[in-house]
Amino acid sequence: MQRFLLLLFLALPVAAVAQGWEPYVNARFGFTMEIPPGFSLVQEAGNGDGRTYAKGEAKLSVWANHLATGPFEEEVAGRRETYLQEGWDLSYDRQTAGWASLSGTLVDSILYHRIIALCEDAAASFVLEYPQSMKAQMSPLVGRLVKSLRPAEGCTSAQGAAPPAQ
Known part of the structure; x- marks a missing residue:
């Protein structure tokens, strides 16, 4: 498993690291994602x-x-x-068999949720939530976040299920 993760890490684009985007590899569920520059780790789930x-x-x-x-x-x-029960106004809601994106507003907050199918009856997600005042700063990150959320190599049933943002 460690060899697999090392190979996976080495396969990540060098440009991502060079521009300050940091790779995140989740070994438990087998997915990867890039974390934008300036974001600091606050909490890691114990499991x-x-x-x-x-x-x-x-x-x-x-x-x-x-x-x-x-x-x-x-x-x-x-x-x-x-989200609807919590009062979010979902202005963007797109779904296929292997991925979905939900985005909306609640009072002064903006939310973007991307979810992709993984192997072994699992799903990976990211949620970016920020105040309206940060929209100009955060909106440009969403496309790259969407493209970077991927199942790990070897997850053939989910490969291609999460195409880049359109």
């Missing part, structure tokens, strides 16, 4: 599910979970319903 980062008032949560409620579509539907 290896994921991490939370912050930059000022912006919060970036990255995690994975087993699909306890059923297939991927039901997982996304549950997330969507939770």
Whole structure:
């Protein structure tokens, strides 16, 4: 497993590290993602599910979970319903068989949630939440975050399930 993670880390684009984007590899669920410059680690889940980062008032949560409620579509539907119950106005809601993106506002906050299917009945997500006042600073990061959230090599059932943002 350690050899696999080393190879995975070495396969990450050198340009990402050079520009200040830091790789995050989740060995437990088998996915990778790049963390933008300036985001500091705030908390790591004790069970290896994921991490939370912050930059000022912006919060970036990255995690994975087993699909306890059923297939991927039901997982996304549950997330969507939770956001609506919390009062989020979801202005962007796009879903395919292997990925979904939800984005919206609540009072003075903006939320972007990307979720992708992984192997072994699991899904990986990131949620970027920030105040409206940081929109100009945070919005340009979303596309790269979306493109960088990927299943690990060898996860053939999920490969290609999470294409880059369109």
